[in-house]
Structures are given as structure tokens and as C-alpha cells.
Amino acid sequence: MLHDQTIQALTQRFGDRFSQHPAHCATHAHGEANPAAHQPDAVVFAHATEEVAALLNHCHTHHIPVTAFGAGTSLEGHVTPVQGGISLDLSQMNQILAVNDADLDVRVQAGVTRRQLNSTLRDHGLFFPVDPGADSTIGGMCATRASGTNAVRYGTMRENVLGLRAVLADGTIVDTGGRVRKSSTGYDLTRLLIGSEGTLGIITEIQLRLFGIPEATGAAICQFAGVAAAVSSVIEIIQSGIPVARIEFVDAAQMAASIAYSKLIGLQALPTLLFEFHGSAASVAEQAQQAEAITTEHGGAAFAFATAAEDRNRLWQARHDAFWAARASRPGYAVFTTDTIVPISRLAEAIAQADAAVARSGLDACVVGHVGDGNFHVMILFPDTPEAAARAWALDREIVAQALDLGGASSGEHGVGLGKREFLQREHGAPALAMMRAIKTALDPRGILNPGKILLDPLVSDC
């Protein structure tokens, strides 16, 4: 519950952009795919960094929790204000501030979405490569250290953010990194804030690194008798230095669903790899030839290659529609997506273990993966009942435990949020967790920023 003085102060400052309307509170209670919703006491729609600073200063003084909200597409409950307080909506801070063609960078406000950004950049012959499935905000992608299908070639948010403007818990505005190519001369606060899930500061402006749109793009598809042959192909392709932009894996169950859903012709329900190559026309063709030679050696069949946009999209149809095809394969079922990552040499083993766990659970699942980096998603399909949801939840936990045993991590790109907190101690060990807690306490001594996320037990506030 907010005190009257807070309601008055924030109404005075934000007018109708401070809202306690039930509809606003309801839409800011959760992200995607998270059942544990909790409403904020109010939503504030910010338009400027200075407004965020004023809000945090007030909330710091009065010990009010603040949880940032962008497009609301997070998958692990990051945006859920589990302790109430303010949901700080940054989606209206959506200005692209400066595109610097010569320096290959751009400055944006946190609420700019990635599609909005790329649509502007297209006219400059440039693009921003990080592409999580949803049309998330750049601020949210920074906060969750998002990645996507081309991380092997272009990296994740971690590698593509040059600098940030952020507001600390007490309202202090800081600029980290900057326009320069080299990261900061002091501690790398940019990388500390990226992936901190709104627990250390509120990111309001971002300087991003850009890339030239490739002269040519090629797509390819190839099918295998088994998962191991597909994964071995990927390992050899990467090891041989072919600069593949994207390599995606789709398992037999997912291919069956996609063939039915997208009416795919000439493909079978077999483990499948999809490739995308970027470069000059000659290098794209050459990369495809090299990839084909390697996949053929590993028993790959039906290798198809295309460069025209329409043909490329057709080859990638199965991947583009994977989620919807999986859903359609079990009408009325819910979907829960796992996010483990393992060393690529253990990937075939990890997928086999996950398949066995799925079989034991009695549930159905499809597997897709960003195989180039060992990250794969098991889309667990389950009847929409509490009992089945609990089984899906247990299956996720089992798959995470398997990944950790193989030297992997509980999450490759979705984040910790609420859902993966219990695994952090096992993954990092107590001393690293103690350091994370010490850093959290140092930057947010009163624990007002997105409380309850990443670290399991609550902070003890002593001020």
C-alpha cells in the first residue's frame, strides 16, 4: 500500500502518468509465461531519465519497491512486482536519439523495441543483431542480457552494448562506458548492469554497437538420422571457422509438428539443422558449400540452399513457426519452455537426457535450440491443469539439474528472475553468491530495486 504522501507527490510529478487504475496494475503484474503474478500498487510511465531519478529518490527515501517494466515479454517473472510498490513502465521512452553511421553505433532510450530500431536502421544500411523471439525493449534486453539466434556470430547484449545511462537506487544518474569503442577505463559497470535484471539500477539510455547489413544472406536446411550426427556437424562447422550467422536445431517431434502446421513439403520428421550465412555473395555460397560438405560427411541429407528472401523464409518456416506449431500439435495444452545451456561437446548427450526425462514424465515436448552455443529449449506441452503444470515444472527442474551436471547453466538467455533462483548456489557456489549479495547491498542498500529477484533470501535492510 502506498502512503498518501507518495500518491500526492507522484501525482503532482507525473499527473495521469501515475496510475493506480486496476487495468494498469493488472497488465503490469506479470511478463509472459509466468503464473506467479503479483500486482504493483501503482504504475508510473516515465518520459525522461530525470523523472526516473526523481521517482527513485522518492522511493529510496520512503522504502518503496520499484520494478522496471518494458514490453512485458520476460519469461521468468522479472517484471512481476512481487512486493508490490511501483511498476516503472519505460515503454514510452522510445526515442532513437542518434544514429552514428561513421562510428557504427546508435543511442536509444530504454523503451525502444528491437523491431522499431531495426526498421530505422535499415535506411542507414545497418542493423542490430540481437534478436530474442519477442519484440522486447532494448532496456529490457540489457537488463536480462538477452541473446538470440545469431549469438555465435554477433554475440549477445553483453558484447553489443557500448555504454549505458542508468539511475541508481537513490536517484543518482550515472553514465557508464560511452561512445568509444573500448569499454570503460574503470570498472566495467556496463557489464555489471547488463543482466542485473533491474536489481542494481534502472537503465534509461543505451549506446549500441551496430553492424552493416550483409551484402548477401543465404539460408540452408539439412536433415539427419539422429541428434548426435546433427550436433557433430555443428561442432565441426564451428571448429573449422565457417562464420555461420545462425545455426538452429529442430528435433524430430518439432519437425512433425511443423510439417503438419506449416504444410512443409519435402521434409521429414527428423532432427534438422537450419543455417543462415552472412557475407558477400561469393562468401555466402562458399560458406554453404563448406557446411554442406561437413553435414554430408555426418550423414546429413536433403541439403537445400537459397539466397532469395522468399526461398530463405520457406526453408526457415519450421523454425519461425516452431512455437505455434508445437501449440497447435496439442490443442488446448499449455507450453512451458526450458532454457538450459551446456558445453557444445555435451549437447547431444544433454538432449538425449532431456528426451529421456520427458518420456519418464509422461508429458510431450519438442526441442529447438541455438546449437551453435549449446543453448536449447524443451517446449513442454501439458494439459492446462495445476497437476500437469506441477509435472512440467518438475520436468524443467530435472532438465536444469542435468545441464548443471554436464557443466552447463540453468539459463542461457531467459534469465533468473523468480524461476531459476534456487539453482544459483549450485551453479556459482556460495562465495560468488555472497559477492553478488554484497554488490547488491552496496548499490541498493535498502533493497528497493526489483526485490525478490535473482537472490533467494531477502536483503536485511539496515538503513
Added chain:
Amino acid sequence: MIAPDSEAGFACAIAAATAAKSALNLTGYGSKAGFLRPVVAGETLSTRAFRGVSLYAPKELVLSARSGTPLAELEATLAASGQHLIAEPPRYGFLGGAAATQSFGGVIACNLSGPRRIAWGAMRDHVLGVRAITGRGEIMRSGGRVLKNVTGLDLAKLLTGSYGTLALLTEITVKVLPIPEETGTLVLHDLTPARAVAALSAALGSPFSVTGAAYLPERAAAAVGYDRPVALIRIEDVAASVAYRLRALSTQLSRYAASTLLDRAGSLAIWQAVRDATPLAEAMPVQGGLEEAMIWRVSVAPSRGPDILGVAQALGLDGYLDWGGGLLMLAGPASHAAASALTEAVTAVGGGWWLLRAPEALRTSLACVPEEPPALAAIRGRLQTAFDPAGIFSPGKLHAA
């Protein structure tokens, strides 16, 4: 000097130093002792006895090594499998020539990257995980050996580039890549700095995946055998593609200057020189030798590089541009006035710097890295206290106490 050969040994020494509140100078082989400010510490804690590659999975493109492993040893291990460190860390000539042994830990602690930084990211970008000892004497691990993760605060990146002021790195896991089959370089002749950076930007913005973009003005160019300034553009990939892309670039950039091509051997040699800053030592003789020189690594937006080079030359320094114009390696006679004027000019364009070598009097009286705004300085202080409550790690290295 204390040089333990186990993590337990480091933890013990650090816990004892924290209990006694006595400072430690964290080091490997001491090659970078001249970087930034002199450390004020009664004892030196070295990683030199803690060495060796602990995990190397060529198929996975991942390598872990203890922090005291000599860089050369580690690179030899990688080369035997046809792989290399992606950021091509420099072996600066002014560190003492080939005799200077750099430790893997030192390269990571200083986040040192070479020309390929422009295309493939900094050393820090390839750090997947670390093991480290905190000021509390606790053995900590962060990150792992997978290529990405989103599980909590990224402590490994925070420790990379912290110059031994937060924790002692004991083991680092990095991503590595295959050595490209072929490398070639397009040399653009006799351009002014501004035209050269425009040409480099055009090359970097092209679809040809340039992995090196440098400009050597007259004196630096002379050190690598050219009598007029040269702009260098490197392509690394499979042979046919390198040839094709160099030809295409040569055509695209013909409006800037006439160009020639360097083959594999010429390309490897010239980029090694750019990486290791050898043109500084050869082309900028300073009276009294390097002992009396100051050497700067300056980072600005690439479009500002030419202006800063002009400022530096007017102040009696000279050097060259790397990273498409965004990195300046500069050397000249040590002078407080010139140093202040240079850092003022860099500050005015929003850049940063590292003073890599200077007589001790300058190192103690100058800002060897930019002063931070109060808000950032406060965060730095709080982070230091979190990692190193007694303040024993390399005090004074980055900023005066």
C-alpha cells in the same frame, strides 16, 4: 615476494594480509608494473608459480588456464590445435622486448586486446568464467565454460580489466577460435588522418568483415617500411574469400586512395607490429631512450581519432591509430604539460586513456586513467569494499588513494 602454487596458498596469504591490513601488489611476472600508477604495497603476491592449462577442449573452442601461465605458452598450446586467442592480446615492445613474460592473468586483469578487437570484441568479451580469491580470502568462481549464461551478476566481466584491485584471478576460461586459413591486407597510400579514418569507416561499414583497420602516419609508417602514411585494412578468412574481398574493397575504396595488397607473410608481419606497438619504439626515439618516454593508449570515438592525433603531434608526441581510428598509441618525451594538454583534449571529446609508461614522478602526479564523476567513484569505492574490505589489493593502481 610470495608466489604460492595453489589456490589454497593464495587464499591463505590474502586472508593473512587482510587480517594484518597490509597491502599486496598483485602481479604475474611484473611486465606491466609500469602501467598506470605505482602500487603502494609492502608485499608482492605473484601468480608465477601457479601455471598451466587446466582444460582445453578444441572442439568446444574453450580453454581454461591458471593465471600464472605465460601468454606465449598458452598461445603455443592453442596454435598446436590451429586455434588462437580471439582478441590477439599485444606484447608491447616497450615492456622489455621478447624477454618480458606476460601472464594470462595479467592480460585479463588489464583487458588487453589487439587489432582484432574491432571485429571480434575485447579480451573481456571472450572471458566465459573465472576463479578468483576475494579480499576475504575466499575462493570464488563466476561464470563457467558455456558460451553465454544469464544466471546472475556477471562478476567475471567485472574482474576483467579491474587491474588487480578487486580480487586475485587464479584461473580464467576463455572462448577461442580457429586461426583463419588466410589473411591479407589492403594498403591505402598517402592519406591524411581524416581521409584515412573515413576510408577505414567505409571499410568497417562494408559487408566484407574487416578484422583490422589501422592508420600509420609518416613516422610510424617508416617503422614498417613505407616512406609515406599508410592505412591498413585486414581480411581474415578462407583463401578464396580473402582474395575476393580485398579486390572488392580495393575497388570500393579507390575514391580514397591508390592501394596495394600485402600477402599472408606481409600481412602477418605488419599486424604484429600494429598489435605490439613496435612502431612507437622504432619511430619515436626519445632522448634518454624509453626510460624518459611517456606512452599513452587513448580511446576515442573513431571519428575523433584524427583530431587527437593532431593534438598529440603538436605536443611533441607521435604514434598511430588502430581500431578504425578509435585507439591511439602515442609516445613522446615525458612532460607534465604535454600530458595535461593531451588528457584535456581527450576529455573534451568524451574519450579515455591509460598511461602505460612514464617516469615515476609523472605516474604519481597525473591521472593515469580519467578521473571518474563522483557518482561512479562512489560505486567504485563500494564495489572495492564489497570485494576487498580491508583495501589490500594493489592500492593506488588506478586512482590515488
